[in-house]
Amino acid sequence: VVLTGAEVDQVAGLLSLREWQPFQLCATSVVLSFLARNPMLDVLPPDIVRRRAVGLEEPFVMPGGVEARLFPVPGKAPLYAEDGYPPIGSEAEVNTGIEIAGGGARIMFVPGCAAVTPALKQRLAGADLLLFDGTLFTDDEMIRAALGTKPGRRMGHVPIDGADGSLARLADFKMRRIYIHINNSNPILVEGSEERRHVEAAGWEIAEDGMEIVG
């Protein structure tokens, strides 16, 4: 298991894996420190589930022989651990993407991203597959729907739409691109919606439960 961060939706599934099945839990040392604050996660016994801190840009080999590395992505510390970190952190290790390479192909997995910077764009260019943060369509959609009080960027998620949105900022990419981590407020989830057609016309796919990606 490789974690890109320690937000609840990234780590709560670990609680369902406490079946004495050995595996390795890889993440940055900062992400592992967030986990360590929650004794409940100790139900994964350290002798069965080894926690392995991996540095940014440090390649490591996963089962099956594919190579992975974590890289910094603009984002923030988990909601439950914001006290020690600025909302959108300068602390690079709090939020990462994963580059996965094998068989001559490269996958970029970026489920949480607060801004598409030139550096990030350069990093993603040339991959064969991009799985990217599609949490919100517009920055204020949760506020307008009375589902929350914070704009998307404050939550660490750049919106899809708008001049600084991921759709515009990544418009010249040609690789296969799939929006993932889509919030239930996002209209691209609605079959036939204007927003969904817009995203699909730009060449993006929209992830769904049980999706299988065949190379």
Add this chain to the structure above:
Amino acid sequence: VVLTGAEVDQVAGLLSLREWQPFQLCATSVVLSFLARNPMLDVLPPDIVRRRAVGLEEPFVMPGGVEARLFPVPGKAPLYAEDGYPPIGSEAEVNTGIEIAGGGARIMFVPGCAAVTPALKQRLAGADLLLFDGTLFTDDEMIRAALGTKPGRRMGHVPIDGADGSLARLADFKMRRIYIHINNSNPILVEGSEERRHVEAAGWEIAEDGMEIVG
């Protein structure tokens, strides 16, 4: 939401309820203190989800007007918080049952119980419905199946079978009785198994996902 304890399977579902929906979280102060050790659970904001400590035997009214009260049940602190408590605790508030009364009927909900003591049996007598710990059929079934290293009682669960098991100890009860909290190692889950027939012949029902109980 009323918690009988703070073991992972009792509290992890709270992480899926972090949708800004107001509700009250009722439990003993000791159980709430176990939750407080895990900052991840702070994603339920205190101004939206009020945590309310209720004492043992202290009646409180739930939505719909039914009355509830927590009562002590032999058991133990959660696995991740055993350090401060003996394995099977003398600290009564760590593990409780819930008595729910309304419309002239009484339900007893006891999902974790390490031993059926005379005091507990007296407490349960006279209820209209008993939902009781059916985790394991035999005390050592997880060890024999190489699924764990601890006997059931050490995990806070009296087995169904045996002279001190719940089936024998509650054999003279006549109210509707349903085994709940059944582990995937328990043969009563297998349709037509000898163990299941044995339990059903003794008048017990076996809970299943989505079960509805109509009075």
